[in-house]
Amino acid sequence: MAESDNQMRSAARRDRVPDIVVITGMSGSGRTQAMHVFEDMGYYCIDNLPPRLILQISQLVGINTSVGRHLAVTCDIRSQGLFDEIRDSLHELSEHELTYKVLFLDCSNDELVRRYNENRRRHPLARPGETLEHAIGRERAQLQTIKDQADLVIDTSHMRSNELRGRIRRAFSELDDQQLMDVHVFSFGFKHGMPNEADLLIDVRFLPNPFYDPTMRHLTGNDPKVRDYVLEHPITKEFLKAWFHLLDVVMPGYIKEGKSHLSIAIGCTGGQHRSVAIANATARHLAQEHYRVTASHRDLALANVRTN
Numbered sequence: 001m002a003e004s005d006n007q008m009r010s011a012a013r014r015d016r017v018p019d020i021v022v023i024t025g026m027s028g029s030g031r032t033q034a035m036h037v038f039e040d041m042g043y044y045c046i047d048n049l050p051p052r053l054i055l056q057i058s059q060l061v062g063i064n065t066s067v068g069r070h071l072a073v074t075c076d077i078r079s080q081g082l083f084d085e086i087r088d089s090l091h092e093l094s095e096h097e098l099t100y101k102v103l104f105l106d107c108s109n110d111e112l113v114r115r116y117n118e119n120r121r122r123h124p125l126a127r128p129g130e131t132l133e134h135a136i137g138r139e140r141a142q143l144q145t146i147k148d149q150a151d152l153v154i155d156t157s158h159m160r161s162n163e164l165r166g167r168i169r170r171a172f173s174e175l176d177d178q179q180l181m182d183v184h185v186f187s188f189g190f191k192h193g194m195p196n197e198a199d200l201l202i203d204v205r206f207l208p209n210p211f212y213d214p215t216m217r218h219l220t221g222n223d224p225k226v227r228d229y230v231l232e233h234p235i236t237k238e239f240l241k242a243w244f245h246l247l248d249v250v251m252p253g254y255i256k257e258g259k260s261h262l263s264i265a266i267g268c269t270g271g272q273h274r275s276v277a278i279a280n281a282t283a284r285h286l287a288q289e290h291y292r293v294t295a296s297h298r299d300l301a302l303a304n305v306r307t308n
Contacts, residue, residue: 017070017172017174018070018099018100018172019058019063019070019071019093019098019099019100020054020058020071020072020073020093020099020100020101021038021070021071021072021073021100021102021103021172022051022054022073022074022075022086022090022100022101022102022103023035023038023072023074023103023105024074024075024076024086024102024103024104024143024146024150025076025104025106025107025143025147026105026106026107026139026140026143027112027123027124027125027136028107028112028115028116028121028123029105029106029107029112029156030105030107030156030161030164031074031076031105032047033161033164033165034103034105034168035047035072035074037164037165037168037169038072038168038172039072041169041172041173042069042070043069043070043072043172044061044063044069044070044071044072045071045073046071046072046073046074047074048074048075048076049073049074050075051085051086051088052088052089054071054073054075054089054092055089055093055096055098057071057073058071058093058098063098086146087149090102101152101172102146102149102150102151102152103151103154103168103171103172104143104146104147104150104152104153104154105154105156106147106153106154106156106157107155107156107157108155109133109136109140111157111158112136113132113133113136116132123136123139125138152171154167154168161258162256162257162258162259163258166256166258181251181254181255181259181260181261181262181291181292182260182261182262182294183261183262183263183283183286183291183292183293183294184261184262184263184293184294184295184296185264185266185279185282185283185286185293185295185296186263186264186265186266186279186296186297187221187265187266187267187268187271187275187276187278187279187296187297187298187299187300188265188266188271188275188297188298189267189268189269189270189271189272189275189298189299189302190203190205190267190268190269190271191269191270192270192271192298192299192302194267195263195267195298197263198263198264198265199254199262199264200250200262200263200265201264201265201267202264202266202267203267203268204239204267204268204274204275204278205267205268205269205274206235207230207233207235207236207239207274207278208229208230208233208235208236208274209268209269209273209274210226210229210230210273211270211272211273213229216229216273217304218304218305219273219305220272220273220276220297220300220303220305221272221273221274221275221276221277221278221279221280221297222276222277222280222297222300226273226277227277227280230273230274230277230278231277231281236278240278240281243278243282244282244285247282247285247286248289251286251289264282266278266279266282270299270302270303271298271299271300271302271303272299272300272303272304272305275297276297276300279295280295282295283295
């Protein structure tokens, strides 16, 4: 039953995700940030595309084919006269049975003024001698029609970048939140140096060490005998229970903060036995929770492993 529910939710997500997303809105409202989110989700992205070229680009990159690709484009006021073509271009997409949605990013005038002053950038519509406030007002008037027709309007005035990322992901991704995060779990040995890239690091040198058993000294945590020795020990069982509970608490928090990649390092003395077995167990647990997980063992090539 649970599997059937998951399949239904996945199908619903696929149905709500259009072939093409047109990103528009006020200059300075976060269109570039939005484009980066779509890139992270696997969309083919093009910035400042004249509307009349949307259909051509979608056909060129294979949108609405068996490739299963999606397109995100920004069409904004920088296109000047071409921007008026957007209505006809969207109608053309419908005629070719391409689904689309318009995402409009808005922002208050006061916040836009603050952002432009902070970045010391010139407004794209500003005329010589014109105030920033007046240029923003003219842009808002020109964009009102497309804003009224937008499928989703997001006001970024008081929104952090991770909140914007979350709103876009929920609206335009086929994947679960867990699947949108790439998790890399890796083992390492402290004697070979601390990893700099780890977001989370756990030291498992307190666990019973197979190294002191001559029959396992030249094996690794990938070998069933070592794996069972480590994982079946009562201390390890108690540790994994707490460790997995901790991960189940913190992982949703990382997702909420908009983190798209997480590195988890598991360390023991040499990176050969305990850390390898625990890293593999950690990866299995996260995969069962539907995260996209890869596992590797940084220092296994340096271990004193017996080869047959």
